[in-house]
Amino acid sequence: MEEVHAMIGRVTRCSIRGFVGAVRLPEPDLPSFGAFCKAEAQQGHSQVIGLIYDISIEDDEFARQMATAESLSPEQFSDHQYNRQVPVEFSALAIGYQRDDQFHYNLPPQPPLTLAPIRALTPAERMAFTQRLDFIPLILSAPNLPVDDLLTAALRQAAQDRSGGERRRFLLQAGRECARLLDRDLSRLHVVVRGLAE
Amino acid sequence: MSLNLPQVLSQMQDMGRTAASRVEQLAIKLPEAVETFRRVSLMKPKHIQARIAHAGNRWPGAVPTQEPLDLLVSPPTLPDQLKVIGADGSQIYPDRHAPAFYFMINIGSIIIAHGSGKPPQTNSRPWIYYQDEDLYDQNDGAITNAVVDGWRDVAEMGELARLTDCCPGEPTLALLDNGLLLWLALQVQDSKHRTMDRILRAYFDHLDRIHQAGAALAGFVDRPRSTNVLALLHLANLPLEVINQETLRANPYRGLTDRMLFAQLLSPGQRSSRFTHASPVNRDFQASGHEVQFFYLNSGEEGQIVRVEIPCWVAEQPELLNWVHAGILEQCRSTGGFPYALIRAHELALISYAERRNLDQMLQRTWLNHGLLPRLSQKSRTKKWIGQRRRHRL
Numbered sequence: 400m401e402e403v404h405a406m407i408g409r410v411t412r413c414s415i416r417g418f419v420g421a422v423r424l425p426e427p428d429l430p431s432f433g434a435f436c437k438a439e440a441q442q443g444h445s446q447v448i449g450l451i452y453d454i455s456i457e458d459d460e461f462a463r464q465m466a467t468a469e470s471l472s473p474e475q476f477s478d479h480q481y482n483r484q485v486p487v488e489f490s491a492l493a494i495g496y497q498r499d500d501q502f503h504y505n506l507p508p509q510p511p512l513t514l515a516p517i518r519a520l521t522p523a524e525r526m527a528f529t530q531r532l533d534f535i536p537l538i539l540s541a542p543n544l545p546v547d548d549l550l551t552a553a554l555r556q557a558a559q560d561r562s563g564g565e566r567r568r569f570l571l572q573a574g575r576e577c578a579r580l581l582d583r584d585l586s587r588l589h590v591v592v593r594g595l596a597e
Numbered sequence: 598m599s600l601n602l603p604q605v606l607s608q609m610q611d612m613g614r615t616a617a618s619r620v621e622q623l624a625i626k627l628p629e630a631v632e633t634f635r636r637v638s639l640m641k642p643k644h645i646q647a648r649i650a651h652a653g654n655r656w657p658g659a660v661p662t663q664e665p666l667d668l669l670v671s672p673p674t675l676p677d678q679l680k681v682i683g684a685d686g687s688q689i690y691p692d693r694h695a696p697a698f699y700f701m702i703n704i705g706s707i708i709i710a711h712g713s714g715k716p717p718q719t720n721s722r723p724w725i726y727y728q729d730e731d732l733y734d735q736n737d738g739a740i741t742n743a744v745v746d747g748w749r750d751v752a753e754m755g756e757l758a759r760l761t762d763c764c765p766g767e768p769t770l771a772l773l774d775n776g777l778l779l780w781l782a783l784q785v786q787d788s789k790h791r792t793m794d795r796i797l798r799a800y801f802d803h804l805d806r807i808h809q810a811g812a813a814l815a816g817f818v819d820r821p822r823s824t825n826v827l828a829l830l831h832l833a834n835l836p837l838e839v840i841n842q843e844t845l846r847a848n849p850y851r852g853l854t855d856r857m858l859f860a861q862l863l864s865p866g867q868r869s870s871r872f873t874h875a876s877p878v879n880r881d882f883q884a885s886g887h888e889v890q891f892f893y894l895n896s897g898e899e900g901q902i903v904r905v906e907i908p909c910w911v912a913e914q915p916e917l918l919n920w921v922h923a924g925i926l927e928q929c930r931s932t933g934g935f936p937y938a939l940i941r942a943h944e945l946a947l948i949s950y951a952e953r954r955n956l957d958q959m960l961q962r963t964w965l966n967h968g969l970l971p972r973l974s975q976k977s978r979t980k981k982w983i984g985q986r987r988r989h990r991l
Contacts, residue, residue, distance in 0.1 A: 461940065461944070464932070464933075465931065465932075468931035468932070469931070470930050470931050471931050472711070472927075472930075472931070473714035474709050474710065474711060474713065474714065474715065474716070474717055475709075475931060475937055477714065477715065477716040477717075478707075478709070478716055478717045478719075478941065480716075481716040482716055482717060482719050483941075483944075
């Protein structure tokens with residue numbers, strides 16, 4: 400059976416380095432930290448692969464007032480959670496792109512366009528993309544991001560798509576690649592490897 | 598910079614002094630008004646009615662109902678299940694300087710099924726008015742902002758009627774963020790009377806539908822500045838033989854409002870006695886079976902006094918009146934005294950500045966697609982020249 404791509408939002412702003420998407424809360428498949436996603440670019444000829452590194456929900460004065468109210472009714476509570484047009488905003492770091500069924504492990508030639516649908520990668524796509532670990536340098540080189548936690552979350556997710564011995568082999572291979580890239584920063588390497596081992 | 602702030606400052610200081618002095622004067626008048634209220638409450642109703650009859654058709658006071666004047670009603674029990682519907686509207690007025698002459702009304706509404714725990718249903722429904730019959734009256738005069746307001750009031754009531762139709766047989770409270778009387782009707786000139794008739798007819802049709810649906814209806818007026826009850830106190834205090842337009846105008850409670858009076862009388866959750874509007878417009882409402890009554894309500898813990906207007910068919914049914922009283926209090930519980938449903942309806946109705954800009958762009962594109970050149974007036978274009986200075990940055 401063909402795996403279904405769950406749409407998790409639409410692009411609101413973007414650059415070559417990544418994109419930001421928005422989604423309203425009742426969406427069934429909410430994005431999560433470290434999740435792999437993709438957004439259409441180049442008029443559908445390519446898909447930018449992204450890793451979600453931040454999720455934020457904006458507030459306003461009304462939300463703050465209601466948060467401090469002593470007696471919120473269940474209907475008001477669910478109105479704020481499901482109805483009010485306060486989108487969940489998530490940011491994704493570009494870690495490669497897919498064109499002509501080939502994965503490329505560098506920055507995409509063009510960013511996706513505004514309102515391009517953002518979809519979660521299926522387990523099969525995650526498996527295929529993470530066959531090579533060439534996306535790790537793009538994560539480690541991203542400035543001002545929680546890159547160690549992001550890398551750990553992404554690798555653990557990719558490992559979960561694999562079973563038994565294959566999972567163990569993937570984690571060992573990923574650990575070696577991290578050790579190679581972080582050989583001058585042992586404390587960070589320790590954090591990443593410990594995260595993979597948990 | 599065109600506003601001369603130093604010049605404003607001296608005027609502002611005078612304004613502050615005047616406000617402080619006014620507060621001092623009102624602090625003296627208010628206990629007198631409360632005392633008069635207690636005294637008038639002891640008068641026989643027929644003596645009060647005789648004075649009202651003497652006051653004439655244009656007397657702007659409050660007429661007591663069968664309820665005692667000094668009645669204070671404690672909060673009734675809220676039904677386990679109550680649908681609360683709120684509706685509010687916003688508008689874009691016609692602008693002769695814009696590329697197109699049109700107006701827009703946007704109605705926001707919400708249905709909260711109290712006691713269900715479910716998320717409320719929300720709606721936002723826009724209408725653009727651009728046909729000649731929408732924009733010009735019978736004398737070919739262009740529509741005024743006041744008439745647009747009238748059509749907005751009709752659309753708000755229409756939305757409440759549409760939504761109450763969806764809740765047949767269920768306890769339902771329909772709330773409007775305003776009084777129920779169309780004050781526009783008092784202000785129109787003779788040349789606009791046909792437009793006013795159309796507005797009133799449509800409004801009454803919607804009121805009929807809400808009545809037939811068995812729902813309770815209430816108009817919620819926050820921080821009312823009305824003085825109808827104070828006018829009644831002044832009138833009742835006058836000897837019958839001296840009542841005339843001159844003595845009626847010499848009201849000793851000028852500056853006070855009914856809200857200040859009832860802040861002294863109502864505890865949290867309590868409502869006042871019901872009164873009837875003594876205005877010519879209400880006679881039209883009465884003729885259509887929708888005479889408007891009102892009461893004051895303490896809707897919060899900090900002396901939040903609001904005015905609630907209801908049609909006579911709500912006033913006469915204790916169950917519907919209780920839904921209004923208890924339903925509004927429930928709605929105000931977590932918001933400091935203003936109904937949650939109306940806050941959300943306003944939010945859903947509001948046309949923001951960014952949305953207005955998008956709408957203008959959409960309109961310009963539509964014009965171009967039809968081979969028309971969207972042109973602002975020269976005045977409007979010159980306004981865009983100013984007020985947008987840019988700073989040189991290296």
